[in-house]
Amino acid sequence: MRQNHVPLRTCVACRTKGPQQDFVRVTRQQNATLVAGTSREVGGRGAYLCRRIECFESGLERGTLERSLKGRINQESREVLLEWARAELVGSPIT
């Protein structure tokens, strides 16, 4: 029972490492829709992104998210994910 052990996660967009709570887990479902922000285990392959809109955008634009999830992300899913990010991640200090 080690209290100070924190499992590290890596953002697929900017490769920043940090504790899991700093990241949003994005999971690709079998019907190709994406589920974001669930801390509980959701079926399907998951990837982690920083709680920053930039990382969501660059992860989608550069294809790193698709690569991590090993599947295509269709336009509708991209828009849904970005909408979620914009609604959920407002207020983060972005300069």
Ligand SMILES: [Zn+2]
């Ligand atoms: Zn990032």
